[in-house]
Amino acid sequence: TQSTRPQRLLGAVQKNATRGDPRSVVKAIDEFCRHKEWAMNVGDEKGCILDSVVSELNPATVLELGTYCGYSTVRIASLLPPHAKLITLEFNPDYAKIACQVIAWAGLEDKIQLVEGSSAEWIPKMKEHFGVKMLDLVFMDHWKDDYLPDTKLLEDCGLLRKGSVLLADNVICPGSPDYLKYVRRSPRYKSQYFRSHLEYTKAEDGLEKSVFLG
Ligand SMILES: O=c1[nH]cnc2c(O)c(F)c(-c3ccc(F)cc3)cc12
Numbered sequence: 117t118q119s120t121r122p123q124r125l126l127g128a129v130q131k132n133a134t135r136g137d138p139r140s141v142v143k144a145i146d147e148f149c150r151h152k153e154w155a156m157n158v159g160d161e162k163g164c165i166l167d168s169v170v171s172e173l174n175p176a177t178v179l180e181l182g183t184y185c186g187y188s189t190v191r192i193a194s195l196l197p198p199h200a201k202l203i204t205l206e207f208n209p210d211y212a213k214i215a216c217q218v219i220a221w222a223g224l225e226d227k228i229q230l231v232e233g234s235s236a237e238w239i240p241k242m243k244e245h246f247g248v249k250m251l252d253l254v255f256m257d258h259w260k261d262d263y264l265p266d267t268k269l270l271e272d273c274g275l276l277r278k279g280s281v282l283l284a285d286n287v288i289c290p291g292s293p294d295y296l297k298y299v300r301r302s303p304r305y306k307s308q309y310f311r312s313h314l315e316y317t318k319a320e321d322g323l324e325k326s327v328f329l330g
């Protein structure tokens with residue numbers, strides 16, 4: 117039977133990356149996506165912006181919406197301090213199965229909790245089910261139409277504190293205009309656009325970093 121693109125991506129990791137070496141996992145995926153098959157990882161260029169936001173923030177609790185194959189999950193987790201935790205939500209079971217193996221290859225299982233399900237279902241359960249008090253960073257990379265409703269849900273569930281950071285991928289391509297309008301207009305956020313390119317292409321895309329002001 118035919119393999120899927122995520123399966124071929126995992127194969128490239130297992131073939132080219134060193135077990136327990138997150139940076140080699142990131143590199144293997146970027147090489148695969150640049151030279152073999154495009155895939156919707158945040159990629160190396162936007163990934164560097166992601167790295168700088170994570171490193172500057174030094175978050176203790178991170179929520180990632182949209183795991184896909186675990187590329188940004190591994191990028192983020194490899195930069196976290198020792199006892200920090202990353203919870204990543206993935207709706208698609210096939211993606212979750214691949215991501216779990218990519219995360220294991222990187223040796224980051226102890227820092228990452230991968231949950232299969234929808235953000236709408238799991239955001240309200242963050243506190244009771246994961247013992248999460250507040251979120252220091254949310255990386256939004258799931259589905260453009262869910263960015264705004266999920267942001268409102270995070271607010272309503274009391275998961276954001278003064279200084280919590282929302283970092284959203286793909287705000288230009290595919291684009292999330294309603295989300296951009298909201299965070300840029302709201303007096304409750306200080307928003308900043310980091311211009312970049314759609315992963316592995318010359319098309320414009322960027323990340324929007326929005327600090328919750330409480
Ligand atoms: O659905 C998505 N979820 C999360 N991230 C994405 C992404 O980074 C993309 F580039 C794209 C994308 C797919 C096809 C295109 F032609 C352009 C962008 C989609 C997603």
Ligand SMILES: [Mg+2]
Nearest residue numbers: 158257285286
């Ligand atoms: Mg993306």
